[in-house]
Amino acid sequence: MKRLVLVRREQSLRGGQPLSFLIGLVVALLAGILLLVASGHNPLEIYERLFNSSVGSSNAWAKTLNRAVPLGLAGLAVAVAGSMGLWNIGAEGQILAGAMMAAWIAQIGEGWASPLLIPLMLIASILGGALLASGPGIARAQIGVNEIITTLMLNEVALRLLQWLIHGPWKDPESRGFPLAPLLADEARLPKLFGRAHWGVIIAFLVIAFFGFIVSRTAWGYELKVAGSSGATARYAGISLNKKIITVMVLSGGIAGLAGGIELSGTSDRIVEGVSGGYGFAGIIVAALALMRPSGVAAVALIFGAVQVGGLSIQTLGVSSSVSTILQALILFGAIGAGVFNRYSLKSVKREKKGGST
Amino acid sequence: MTSESPLAIELVDVWKRFPGVVANAGATLSVKKGTIHAVLGENGAGKSTLMNILSGVYRPDEGQVRINGEQHWFHSPSDALASGIGMVHQEFRLVPSFTVAENIVLGASEKIIRRSLIEKEVEQIAQQFGLVIDPTRPVWQLSMGERQRVEILKTLWRKAQILILDEPTAVLTPAEADELGNVLRKIAEDGRTVVFISHKLHEVTAFCDEATVLRGGKTVASTLKVEEVNESDLAGLMVGSSPMISERPPYQEPGEAMLTIEGLGTLDDRFLPAVKNLNLTIKSGEIVGIAGVSGNGQREMAQAIAGLRPITSGKVTISGKDLTNAPPSERFTAGLGYVPEDRLGVGLAPRLTVTENAILRCYKSLRKSIFLVSEQAVNYCKEIIDRFGVRTGPIDEPIAGLSGGNLQRLLVGRELSGNPKVVLAAQPTRGLDVQGVKAIQDLLIDERAEGVAVLLISEDLDELLTLSDRLLVMHEGEIVKEFDPANAHRHEIGAAMAGKRDES
Structure with a gap:
């Protein structure tokens, strides 16, 4: 009997990334054909729409980029914590906290000019996310409370706070009973870059590049990676962990908070219950697919964004949302997951079967 | 071999290789039924690997495993348990929020379980072997010594005839270790067999009947009667005599x-x-x-x-x-x-x-x-x-x-x-x-x-x-x-x- 096992390559394939991406994509699309045919669709028509709606025009690119922004920032938040071996599962709540803080500043600063108001909103959003993540960071550093649980639970706290705001104090009097906050004033909205794509794209790209650089090129980032690889090695090298844990959680929360601020000011234009759009949880997937490397987050987020935009669009052709979701997952894991073969090779080994005597 | 009691365990010429390491290089082990048998060796001597082979965690590359004279080829720990082999690992495998009884029954094959019945059974086994414990207490409240008793009870409740304990005294205070010795003796007197892994010599001479010494993956002394050896002999056997490699450097006057x-x-x-x-x-x-x-x-x-x-x-x-x-x-x-x-x-x-x-x-x-x-x-x-x-x-x-x-x-x-x-x-x-x-x-x-x-x-x-x-x-x-x-x-x-x- 034979079985397949993954064997670590002596060294990674150089420059194999684009190739594995293409091969993985093709395999995923081929598998998707089966899925689409089985569910009674014309694969060609669906794939054409999938492509056109996500990257086929400047309008499509705008949608994809706008989606990639919160995905990338949330992914970065998770990856920054992850490079130290910490799990921030609370990006979703931190996004909400950031959005609420930004909305609050927008209310206070009614009538202020954009160049003043928008930076203040974004700074507030960073503070909001950072504040929400600081608690888990301090608890982890000082008394060893597992940050996975605390960050996860704070998601709920942030969500309830937001629900209270939009059902109560912030409820838009003109919303005809719907739980919505009022629309932001024009000054509080991020200017457009092209089409519907807003300046958040540039901000997110810079933030991701900045942290990618910090983690891979500075002594501080090096200490982070040592600590993430093994706490005992970090102590051996004289790296103190406690302060770093708090700093990293605050930064991670701040990044997620910024995603909330940008999402509010650039896309949703008002606080509603779904303002975080599940990006916080999707960010965990983005970070995992980027192998927890901050520098890899941007590319993954872009692909993720495109797949999401395309996946929504094909539903207008009658593809059910579940089939669309399966297709999205196929493409995502096919295209990005194939990268594993850059580091591992597939070998078939004989299954040891000796039974009775030797 | 002596004829007094039959062999419960025979491991013959066992080899196990891992990438870059040979953990067992022709190790053998013979344990008589109803005895406490020590497996001695320094870290890296291959004790744990050999025990993991015996308990079905690893499969040997070469060699034979015989239990009560019958050859076995275990595919998993549950396979080994079905043949009456239970292992108490160094790291306990317990759910802290579950009670003692719940932990003991966890993973058992029974579909329907009556709590009161299990608790009674556990109580009974505990009393028989002097393992004082309240089966209704949650595990997180227990000391390390008590948790170990739960692990032992787990194997006894599953009717293990052979108990393997991997460095059981490493987590115990000296008093708890002595108590464990008494428990193991009762288990052996009940006709079961205990394999005791350790590198603490005084415990081996105090608790065990026979000893096998491993070094560098090989058995260097098997079935030594503990009464007939002393601690220095055992220490001498455990420490290496690897081929001398480097030359002794010439004398030099040390400085400050x-x-x-x-x-x-x-x-x-x-x-x-x-x-x-x-x-x-x-x-x-x-x-x-x-x-x-x-x-x-x-x-x-x-x-x-x-x-x-x-x-x-x-x-x-x-x-x-x-x-x-x-x-x-x-x-x-x-x-x-x-x-x-x-x-x-x-x-x-x-x-x-x-x-x-x-x-x-x-x-x-x-x-x-x-x-x-x-x-x-x-x-x-x-x-x-x-x-x-x-x-x-x-x-x-x-x-x-x-x-x-x-x-x-x-x-x-x-x-x-x-x-x-x-x-x-x-x-x-x-x-x-x-x-x-x-x-x-x-x-x-x-x-x-x-x-x-x-x-x-x-x-x-x-x-x-x-x-x-x-x-x-x-x-x-x-x-x-x-x-x-x-x-x-x-x-x-x-x-x-x-x-x-x-x-x-």
Whole structure:
């Protein structure tokens, strides 16, 4: 009997990334054909729409980029914590906290000019996310409370706070009973870059590049990676962990908070219950697919964004949302997951079967 | 074999290889039914691997497993359990929020379980063997000793006829350990068989009927009657006689004192005294060897000197500089190179690249403001690789691909690259192949020639006798005897390792 096992390559394939991406994509699309045919669709028509709606025009690119922004920032938040071996599962709540803080500043600063108001909103959003993540960071550093649980639970706290705001104090009097906050004033909205794509794209790209650089090129980032690889090695090298844990959680929360601020000011234009759009949880997937490397987050987020935009669009052709979701997952894991073969090779080994005597 | 009682366990010529390591190289084990059998050996001797083979966790590459005379080929621990073999691992496998009874029944094949019935059954077994425990208490409230009883009850409740305990006393206080001995005796008297893994000699002579000694994956002594041997014999069997590799370096007059340790005290992981009032001076150009059965404070001593374990009393000085409370990095700058016992996970960070691991000790000096200058890091790494002959793939790849010997060369090379005054090497050649052993030993000899003071902690007696200028034996956290390696007798060293004090 034979079985397949993954064997670590002596060294990674150089420059194999684009190739594995293409091969993985093709395999995923081929598998998707089966899925689409089985569910009674014309694969060609669906794939054409999938492509056109996500990257086929400047309008499509705008949608994809706008989606990639919160995905990338949330992914970065998770990856920054992850490079130290910490799990921030609370990006979703931190996004909400950031959005609420930004909305609050927008209310206070009614009538202020954009160049003043928008930076203040974004700074507030960073503070909001950072504040929400600081608690888990301090608890982890000082008394060893597992940050996975605390960050996860704070998601709920942030969500309830937001629900209270939009059902109560912030409820838009003109919303005809719907739980919505009022629309932001024009000054509080991020200017457009092209089409519907807003300046958040540039901000997110810079933030991701900045942290990618910090983690891979500075002594501080090096200490982070040592600590993430093994706490005992970090102590051996004289790296103190406690302060770093708090700093990293605050930064991670701040990044997620910024995603909330940008999402509010650039896309949703008002606080509603779904303002975080599940990006916080999707960010965990983005970070995992980027192998927890901050520098890899941007590319993954872009692909993720495109797949999401395309996946929504094909539903207008009658593809059910579940089939669309399966297709999205196929493409995502096919295209990005194939990268594993850059580091591992597939070998078939004989299954040891000796039974009775030797 | 004696005819008095039949053999419960026979392991014949068992081989088990892992990438880069041969864990078992023709190990054998014969255990009589109704006895307590000790399996002795130093860390890395292959005890745990052999027991994992017996309990179905691993499958042997070669060799036979016979239970009650019948050959078995276990595919999983539950397979082994079905044949009556239960294992109590070092790390307990219990759910803290479940009660004792719930933990015991967890994973059992019964579909419908009546709580009161299980609790009654557990109570009954507990009483029979003197394992005092309340089956309704949640596990998180229990002490380590009590948790161990739950693990033992788990195997007994599943009707195990053969119990394997992997270093069961490592987590116990001495009183709890004695109590465990009584429990095991009752289990054996009930006609079951107990395999007791340990490297604590006095427990073996106190609790066990027979002993098998493993060294380097091989059985070096099987079914010794414990009544007929003493602790020094066992210690002598456990410590190595690997092929002598490096030449004994020529005599050289030691220089001034480099490392001075006065009245050192430190605690182990359970906050019990591990090292007591230890005094030691190592001079320039001198290798001082520390022998001892592992678990006698060697590890804690090394960690205390390196700054990884708080010092509770005494003073550590390196060439006149008091470093008692200094952090590890300051000790490195002051001239202390430390090769820890745990290479991967303490000395080296497994997921980082070769370069990142090479600069672990000196990255602060490779900074330009906040940035790490990658050219300097790469040059530094290449220097270590060239000078110490580390064979690596690309240096920007994770070190996971390196062999054990090359990992150790990288680690030792890095520690020597700071031009240390004192090198503290804990088990530097353990688990390495012949070439690796020689390379590391030669490096230590070279350092000695250059006037470095070397503290060598090893379980390989030949290594210690070859390399050391002075040989100290540690027992229960104290240095009990000093030997001149040139004129030392193995059995005398063995006796000292078993705790026999220096009379003079």
